[in-house]
Amino acid sequence: MAQLENLKNIWKNQEEEKIKFSKDDIFKMMHQKSSSVVKWILALSILEFLLPLPNIFLFFSGQKSDSGFIEKYDLNVMLNVYYIVHVIIILGFIFCFFKNYKSISADTSVKSLMDDILKTRKTVKYYIYYNIIMAAIIGFHMFFKVFTSASFKETIPEDTNMLVIWMLSILMFFIVLAVFWLIYRLIYGFLLKKLLRNYTELEQTN
Amino acid sequence: MDKNLENKFLEELDNHQNIIHKVCRTYTNNESAHKDLFQEITIQLWKAYPKFRGESKFSTWMYRVAFNTAISLYRKNKRDLDTGPLFDNMKELEYKEYNDEQDKQLDLLYKAIHSLNDIEKALALMYLEDKSYSEIANTLGITEINARVKMNRTKTKLKNILNP
Numbered sequence: 001m002a003q004l005e006n007l008k009n010i011w012k013n014q015e016e017e018k019i020k021f022s023k024d025d026i027f028k029m030m031h032q033k034s035s036s037v038v039k040w041i042l043a044l045s046i047l048e049f050l051l052p053l054p055n056i057f058l059f060f061s062g063q064k065s066d067s068g069f070i071e072k073y074d075l076n077v078m079l080n081v082y083y084i085v086h087v088i089i090i091l092g093f094i095f096c097f098f099k100n101y102k103s104i105s106a107d108t109s110v111k112s113l114m115d116d117i118l119k120t121r122k123t124v125k126y127y128i129y130y131n132i133i134m135a136a137i138i139g140f141h142m143f144f145k146v147f148t149s150a151s152f153k154e155t156i157p158e159d160t161n162m163l164v165i166w167m168l169s170i171l172m173f174f175i176v177l178a179v180f181w182l183i184y185r186l187i188y189g190f191l192l193k194k195l196l197r198n199y200t201e202l203e204q205t206n
Numbered sequence: 207m208d209k210n211l212e213n214k215f216l217e218e219l220d221n222h223q224n225i226i227h228k229v230c231r232t233y234t235n236n237e238s239a240h241k242d243l244f245q246e247i248t249i250q251l252w253k254a255y256p257k258f259r260g261e262s263k264f265s266t267w268m269y270r271v272a273f274n275t276a277i278s279l280y281r282k283n284k285r286d287l288d289t290g291p292l293f294d295n296m297k298e299l300e301y302k303e304y305n306d307e308q309d310k311q312l313d314l315l316y317k318a319i320h321s322l323n324d325i326e327k328a329l330a331l332m333y334l335e336d337k338s339y340s341e342i343a344n345t346l347g348i349t350e351i352n353a354r355v356k357m358n359r360t361k362t363k364l365k366n367i368l369n370p
Contacts, residue, residue, distance in 0.1 A: 003368065004333075004361055010311050011334040019227055019240065023220050029245045030215070030252040036279035106274040107254035107267070109347025110328070113274045194324075198277055201325045205352055 038104055038117060040191055045124045048184075049094055073146045082138055089130065097123045114199045121192065128184050132177055139173050215255050218264050219248065225268050232319055232327050233276040242282075247275045269332075270345050277324045318367040322360065329353075329360040 021029070070076050100120040106113060146152050147165065156165075219226075226247050230240045251271050258267055319330050325346070332342045343353040 004365060007311070007315050007368075008334055008336070010308055010315065013308065014312050019237075021223060021244070023216050026216060026219055026223070026248060027212075029248040032245055032249055034246060034249045034253070034279075035281065036246060036250070036275070037281050038279060040281070105254055105257070106250040106271045106279060107257055108274070109270070109345060110273055110277055110325075111347030113278050117278060195278055198324050201323055202346065202348060205355065 037191060037195065038101075038120075041117070041121060041124070042101060044187060044191070045097060045120075048124060048127065049090065049097075072151050073142075073149050075142060075145060078141060078145065079138075082134075086134060089134075093123060093127045093130070097127075111199075111202055114195060114202070117195060118192075118199070121188070125188075128181075132181060135177060136173075140170075143169050143173075211256065215252060219251065219268075222265050222268055225265055226272055228331065229269070229272040229276055231316060232331050233280070233324070235320055239282060243276060243280055246280050247272045250275045250279065266341065266345075273328045273345060277328065314368070318364055321367055322363060325356070326360040326363065329357050330364055333357060333361065 070079070097120065100116070100123055104113070104116045104120060108116070143166070147162065147169075226244055227240075229247065230243045234240045234243050251268065254271055258264070319327055322330060328346065329342065332345065337345075339350050339353050339357070342357065343350040346353065348356070
């Protein structure tokens with residue numbers, strides 16, 4: 001390691017950096033807005049809280065659609081119950097998210113900061129899981145109510161194979177959920193790739 | 207925010223700005239990214255400053271925030287376009303051409319450090335700054351034993367890069 005010790009001397013003797021900012025520059029800089037990875041997580045999370053997947057279905061709950069879909073299949077009560085449960089759960093998630101978000105500070109060890117960022121991120125991850133499960137439950141419940149209703153049976157030919165209708169509906173529904181999941185994975189994979197790599201590196205003990 | 211606090215912070219940061227430049231030069235390889243990272247570190251330092259109680263030296267605290275910003279918070283190539291007006295009154299920013307053998311070796315050392323991963327870069331910088339294992343472990347949030355193991359690996363890697 002002799003050569004490294006020599007380099008240590010060179011390092012210590014290095015002149016003051018050739019780049020130097022004036023106090024004026026530093027003053028301007030400290031009042032700029034941060035655009036750290038945490039800001040991106042916050043922006044995306046707010047977007048996710050505003051656009052939860054089950055709302056695609058729940059949107060209809062307060063609507064009197066032209067086709068009278070909700071009334072026709074008697075979905076009003078069911079959707080209103082889901083809506084209330086959903087709003088309570090969302091508020092719980094938002095509370096946890098902001099509590100974790102506020103605890104993020106660069107004034108801690110490298111590992112603690114990574115833990116705090118990942119904890120905040122985890123809240124959003126569970127929120128996404130919840131959304132997908134909730135969307136699946138509401139979706140299947142709606143399919144069930146619609147497909148077993150007398151009004152639906154009146155609109156389809158008598159020899160229609162219900163099994164095929166069920167399978168096609170479920171398949172299409174799964175594709176929608178899978179696309180949602182994929183977009184979410186891609187965005188966060190891109191955003192947290194570096195962080196997760198460094199976290200693994202830091203955690204490795206041999 | 208308190209004007210006195212602001213002035214005190216400016217004074218301290220101005221006195222120690224060399225530390226941030228060393229971190230920036232370790233984690234970036236062009237002038238624009240260097241300025242960008244310097245700005246993000248300054249923002250994070252200022253944000254955390256009200257909580258700074260002086261339990262550790264300002265420089266030690268600064269290293270911690272600077273590493274956190276460079277390793278976990280900073281996202282490259284995000285503000286390259288709008289940093290311009292901030293630096294209007296600045297002196298020439300270009301790194302000067304190296305004028306002697308020592309500068310040349312320093313440049314080679316930075317190049318070698320650039321090929322390390324983010325955690326190893328922090329270890330290499332703290333090694334060159336002669337930080338104790340307890341301080342290194344504290345800054346990274348790992349055990350002292352783990353810090354020693356990682357440091358040995360980083361030194362070997364650095365040596366291999368410098369003597370292929």
